[in-house]
Amino acid sequence: MPLGKTDAIEFIGVSKEFESSTAVENLDLAIPDGLITVFVGPSGCGKTTSLRMINRMVEPTRGRILIQGEDNKDTPAHELRRSMGYVMQESGLMPHRTVADNIATVPRLNGVSKRDGRSRALELMDTVGLDRGLAKRYPAQLSGGQAQRVGVARALAADSPVLLMDEPFSAVDPVVRADLQRELIRLHETLERTIVFVTHDIDEAVTLGQRVAVFAEGGRVAQFGSPEEILREPADDFVASFVGHDRGTRRLTFASAGEVPIRPLDAEDRPWGDWRLALDDAGRPAGWSIDDRTMVGGSLFPQGGSLRDALDSVLSSPSGWGVAVDDDGRALGLLSSDDVMDAAARERKSRYGVGL
Amino acid sequence: MTWLFHNLSYVGELTWLHLLQSVLPVIIGTVVSIPVARFAAVRRSRGAEGAGGASRARAGKARRGTVVNAAALLYTIPSLALFVLLPLVLGTAITSLTNVIIALSLYVIAMMVRSCVDAFESVDAAVLDAATAVGYRPARRFWAVELPLSVPVMAAGLRVALVSNISMVSVGAVIGIQSLGTLFTDGLRRDFTTEIIVGIVLIALIAVVLDRLVALAAAVATRWQVRS
Numbered sequence: 001m002p003l004g005k006t007d008a009i010e011f012i013g014v015s016k017e018f019e020s021s022t023a024v025e026n027l028d029l030a031i032p033d034g035l036i037t038v039f040v041g042p043s044g045c046g047k048t049t050s051l052r053m054i055n056r057m058v059e060p061t062r063g064r065i066l067i068q069g070e071d072n073k074d075t076p077a078h079e080l081r082r083s084m085g086y087v088m089q090e091s092g093l094m095p096h097r098t099v100a101d102n103i104a105t106v107p108r109l110n111g112v113s114k115r116d117g118r119s120r121a122l123e124l125m126d127t128v129g130l131d132r133g134l135a136k137r138y139p140a141q142l143s144g145g146q147a148q149r150v151g152v153a154r155a156l157a158a159d160s161p162v163l164l165m166d167e168p169f170s171a172v173d174p175v176v177r178a179d180l181q182r183e184l185i186r187l188h189e190t191l192e193r194t195i196v197f198v199t200h201d202i203d204e205a206v207t208l209g210q211r212v213a214v215f216a217e218g219g220r221v222a223q224f225g226s227p228e229e230i231l232r233e234p235a236d237d238f239v240a241s242f243v244g245h246d247r248g249t250r251r252l253t254f255a256s257a258g259e260v261p262i263r264p265l266d267a268e269d270r271p272w273g274d275w276r277l278a279l280d281d282a283g284r285p286a287g288w289s290i291d292d293r294t295m296v297g298g299s300l301f302p303q304g305g306s307l308r309d310a311l312d313s314v315l316s317s318p319s320g321w322g323v324a325v326d327d328d329g330r331a332l333g334l335l336s337s338d339d340v341m342d343a344a345a346r347e348r349k350s351r352y353g354v355g356l
Numbered sequence: 357m358t359w360l361f362h363n364l365s366y367v368g369e370l371t372w373l374h375l376l377q378s379v380l381p382v383i384i385g386t387v388v389s390i391p392v393a394r395f396a397a398v399r400r401s402r403g404a405e406g407a408g409g410a411s412r413a414r415a416g417k418a419r420r421g422t423v424v425n426a427a428a429l430l431y432t433i434p435s436l437a438l439f440v441l442l443p444l445v446l447g448t449a450i451t452s453l454t455n456v457i458i459a460l461s462l463y464v465i466a467m468m469v470r471s472c473v474d475a476f477e478s479v480d481a482a483v484l485d486a487a488t489a490v491g492y493r494p495a496r497r498f499w500a501v502e503l504p505l506s507v508p509v510m511a512a513g514l515r516v517a518l519v520s521n522i523s524m525v526s527v528g529a530v531i532g533i534q535s536l537g538t539l540f541t542d543g544l545r546r547d548f549t550t551e552i553i554v555g556i557v558l559i560a561l562i563a564v565v566l567d568r569l570v571a572l573a574a575a576v577a578t579r580w581q582v583r584s
Contacts, residue, residue, distance in 0.1 A: 019410055057489055082491030092486025096504045096580040109491050138580040154490065 007066075008033040008162060008194035009054055014063030016049050016219070023049040024219035027063070031211070033161075036188055036195040038209035042242065043200055046219030051166055051198050055081045067162065082106050085155025085163040085193075090171050091147040093139040099125070099150050100135040106158045124153040129183060145176035152184070156191070165197045169204070181207055202243055206231065206250055214239050228254045232351065252308035255347040257301070260310050260340055262324045262333035272334065275319035283330040285323045300325045301335060307347060310340045359550050367539070371558055373453075374535040377525040378562060380457050382518050385464025386472075392465075393472030394498070396423035399481060424470055431466035435527045438462065456528045463524060464517050471513020475506035508581060511574030515567055522563045526555070536562075 009031040016024040024046040031037045039047035052058040053065060056077045065072045072080055086092075093102045101108075103124050104117030112120070118135075125132050128149045139147055148168055155163050169177045185208065188195060199205055205212050206227040214230060216222040216238045223235035231251040234240035243250070265277065278286040278294065287297045298316030301309050301324045313322030314337040322335035360367060398416040438459045440450065448455045479502055487501045526537025539555030542548075 055489065057485070078491045078493045081489055086486075086489045088482070088486055088489070090482060092482060092489070094483060094487065094501060095480075096501075096578075105490055109496075138582075140580065140582040158490075 006033045007031060008068060009196065010066040010069075011050070011053075012064045012066065014050070014053060014060045014065060016046070016053065016058060017061045022218055024053070024060075027219065027221060029213060029221060029224060031194065031196060033194055034192050035210040036185075036197060036208050037211040037213065038205040039196065039198045039213050039215055040200065040202055040205035040209075040242075041215030041222075042217070045215040045217055047198050047200075047213075047215045048166055049219070050215070051164055051196055054162075054164060054196065055084050055086060057081075082109055082158060083162075084160045085158045087148075087151045087155045087163065087165040087168040089167045091139070091151035091168075093147060093150055093154070095139050098136050098138060099130070099142070102139065102150055103153045103157050105154055120157060121153070124156055127156065128153045128187070143176075144172040145180060148172060148180055149183075152187070156187075161194055163193050163195045165195060167198055167200070170199065170201070177204075184208060203250070206253060214242060216242075249308055249311065252311060252344060252347070253306050255307040255344070257305055257307045257310035257340070257343060259346070260307075260335055260343045262335060264333050265331060271336065272319055272321050275321065277319075277321075277323065277331065277334070279331055282328075284328075285325065285331045288318045290319070297323060300329070303327065303332060307340070307344055310335055311344065314340050357550075359548075360554055367554065367558070370534060370536050370538055371562070374522075374525055374537070374559065375562060377453070377456060377460060377528065377533075377535055378518070378522045378566065381460035381464050382514070382521055384457070384461040385517065386468050386514060388461070389465050389468035389472045390503075392423060392427075393469050394476055394502075396420045396469070397473050397476035399477075399484075420473065424473055427466050427469035429466075430462055433462075435459070435463070435524060436530060439528060439531050439533075451532045453533070456525075456533045460521055460524060464521055467517040467520070468513055471517070472506070472510055475509035475513070476502065478509045479505045504577070507574060507577050511570065511578070514574075515570050518570060519563050519567055522559060522566065526559065 007030040011027045011029040014024060014027040015022065027046075027050060029050075039050060041047050049058055053060050054067070054072065056072060067080075075083070094105070097105075100118050100121040103121035104112070107117045107120055108114070122132055122135060125135065130146065130149050130153065134142065134146065139150070142150065151168065155165075169180050172180065181204065184195075197205075197208055199208075209227050211224065212227050212230050213224045214222045214235075222242075223230055223239045228251070230239065231243055231247045231254075234243060234247075240247075263271065274290050276289050277297075278289055280286045285297050285300065288295050295318040298314075298318065299309075299312045301313035301322050303324060303326050310322060313324075314320065314335055317323065320337055322337075322340070324332045324335055326332050396419055398413070398420045439456065442448070442455050442459050443450045443452075446455065446458065483505065484497065484502060487497045492501065525535050526540060529535055529537030529541045536555045536559050539551045539558075543551035543555065
């Protein structure tokens, strides 16, 4: 069956009321099969509650939730939960269990032998990029990033078609978070699971999501669509303000910078004037210099990157020239800000189909 | 010293009785305290989940207060009075071992209920939530997650209860229940200091050895904790 054509999870008129407030109001949402769907919104808008209703950690006040067409109330709660991977903030690992035992939790609950559980755990450590040497460590001995990888491995061990992720990367530092996000996209490409991912970070939503549901106050879905659609045509003022003033730049994430010419470093006319790009022995950029002053370089434009990468490389560079690099980090050439802006303008025109 | 060598078997028997009265009440008291404390402990659950979250929380606080205070109240009953009164309730002979073991168990309960409540409340609610979310059922979650994670705080309370119980055992000697305390009453009656000193040294020894054993067992059970 082609991915995204059928619904893995369907909310039908789901409401959740707490004593003094309504967390989710009459939610109708069809989460496509095999894609990453992100619930994004400010805190207190019911996105986590909605996620937790899928595996019945929260029971809805009204409405039904179908998993692959079956009402999730037809399965006993503990079996339903074992049939879906769940990754949470701060990893939620059992502090008294080793890494391997944590990963093997669900197989063990389902009666798999200790030995088989362990070998499965070791395989999954490879899958999520954890050194097998960490198998006997306890969670307290791991870094934040490692702990989250263990959390993901534990969720994968359920061998379920559905993964629920509740702000899994919000407690790790930005560098590790970017790493984990890339890793998740890679895992999703190889494993083809349906992933429901909750975050309050619109950048994360746009990076990971193939479908994004923007939640508004009172548990209403203000917009549901592809990240591009949401950035290009916010459904209302709430969505427009939530996606923020940066949405122009963010949208460039979806545009290729393939048309932006890369000027060779040894160009005769030296359009960058007296600026000189320093290279290390391996040919990687090592900062800019001018008039005997040396400055740290800006962000690098990876070959084949997006227009957003290209724009940032230009804006962050002391010389105003972005540095394009190949997969090994070696400098390929330079990008001019005019070329990048021209490409952005062409992209805008073709997107809206005007002024061509 | 000569006195000790001549009375080795007598002192040995008293040591054995003292050990029995030290250890059994601690085991009984702890086994009783754990379910009582689990019932009383207030779970700081994630958010205001489910209808009636706030009123449930209030009821939980009231229950916790009642149980913890009742346990504390138990501790205010003078030990000698309890030794004398219990037989009237239980119908046992005043000098029977059952009598003294039950009385001492009550004191252990008085101390351990509080420690166990603290222990259960020390367990991170997020971890319990995670356990449920990955598919633990309540009973298994208790044995496999909640209880092991409450060991660090529980063990600290257990060591205090154990050591204070070891010293309290000797009070029974006043009403004629045999233990190392008998060496005090006997030594006092005969104005024989050696006997008293032997009693003190042996009781201290028992306390140190048993305390180290519990500490060691707790360390093994909590290897997962980060130690500096």
